[in-house]
Amino acid sequence: MTDDENTTTAGRIAEAIGERIISGELQPDAPLRQDHIAREFNSSHVPVREAFRQLQAQHLVVAVPRRGVRVAPLNINSVKEIAEMRAALEVVALRNAAPKLTSSHLARIELALIEGDTAQTIQEFEMANRAFHHALVAPCAMPRLLASLDGLQLANSRLVFAMARSSGWRPRSNQDHRLILQALRARNVDQACSLLARHIQTIERLALSSS
Amino acid sequence: MTDDENTTTAGRIAEAIGERIISGELQPDAPLRQDHIAREFNSSHVPVREAFRQLQAQHLVVAVPRRGVRVAPLNINSVKEIAEMRAALEVVALRNAAPKLTSSHLARIELALIEGDTAQTIQEFEMANRAFHHALVAPCAMPRLLASLDGLQLANSRLVFAMARSSGWRPRSNQDHRLILQALRARNVDQACSLLARHIQTIERLALSSS
DNA sequence: TCATTATAGATTATCTATCATAAACGGTTG
DNA sequence: CAACCGTTTATGATAGATAATCTATAATGA
Incomplete structure (x- = not known):
């Protein structure tokens, strides 16, 4: 991975x-x-x-x-912090990745999307989720940015698992993912970026409301 | 420090x-x-x-x-990468810090600004520069974000020293800093954020053009 | 009596010193 | 060019020393 x-x-x-x-x-x-x-x-x-x-x-x-x-302790403030950091950085990464997206990249993104649809456990879903976001930004070729995002994704996964454990909360974000892929296929980078930012902030709001 | x-x-x-x-x-x-x-x-x-x-x-x-x-090697692409990451993250940090800014915070920011004016060597200037940006975002109380920004500031300093060494390049950004402080004093957070983002991107452009 | 403090022993982190192994580098030679 | 050999170096094991922390018990004072 x-x-x-x-x-x-x-x-x-x-x-x-x-x-x-x-x-x-x-x-x-x-x-x-x-x-x-x-x-x-x-x-x-x-x-x-x-x-x-x-x-x-x-x-x-x-x-x-x-x-x-x-x-490391798990405090509720870090949910907001990680979401804001991810939203800001993933948009930068996507904006740099978008011009370099080939059809094989798009296929890889769609594969992660399908894996999210067929996921049975929350572990499988979260793995597909990570794969989707990673595939989305990987072509930007900015190693430091990608390393930061990997760390934030891991921290995010930790929060997701903790919330699933404590309150049975389960994220559903494949519809958002689908819309982002659609915008990218249409070469509408601005819309893809704004969908992505909104998507990440939405997850934060769901998580905080369920706690 | x-x-x-x-x-x-x-x-x-x-x-x-x-x-x-x-x-x-x-x-x-x-x-x-x-x-x-x-x-x-x-x-x-x-x-x-x-x-x-x-x-x-x-x-x-x-x-x-x-x-x-x-x-670690120093390649020209990392200038752009670090600038984009800083611009994105510092804006997030400033937006969260702004509502919490007290007059003592503002005084500390101004102190760093004055130290930048009176700096004689590039080392002193860069130290004051770091202090300014740190004071600007510190009140946001987001430890992970602040740690990321510290790392990016250090990487940025390394680039500044390398360019000063190779081409005598010297950054002048205190005017930008002054305008940001002015906007914060006027409680105009949006303007302060846009000035900050533009400021960081400007440094990147100067650096790339002088290489 | 009860709560606080003092103390002794066990546990643990931190670091040193030395050694063993294996991989990489540099040169020589076939 | 390719195979070989010795040196350097990274990696890790082991044993031990020191110091800080924790725990539990004992002593002290209100």
């Missing part, structure tokens, strides 16, 4: 722990003890510490010196 | 190396050997590796497994 092979031990550990945090298997504020994790992954504490730094940069854990690392 | 005391060895190393990269003392693509750095800071290689991960997250170095770490 992400991209790199993660040939290094620290990278593998960071990915595994990160998935647990996003899925909700690791609860907010849960302490992460480096020696336990090292034992679990048959490694020493050195790669674990490196993995912690990586997760810290993704805002998935918080570290306080001499007191170790905990799963 | 940043905020934390950096009581940990890895944090100190990351900060020191980061400053060298931003100032241009460490050239793009220069290899960073962990054992050399460990000797320099009287530490072992373990904290150095943690510092590398932190710098990697800031996009100041690139790491390829089994081949170590190098100073």
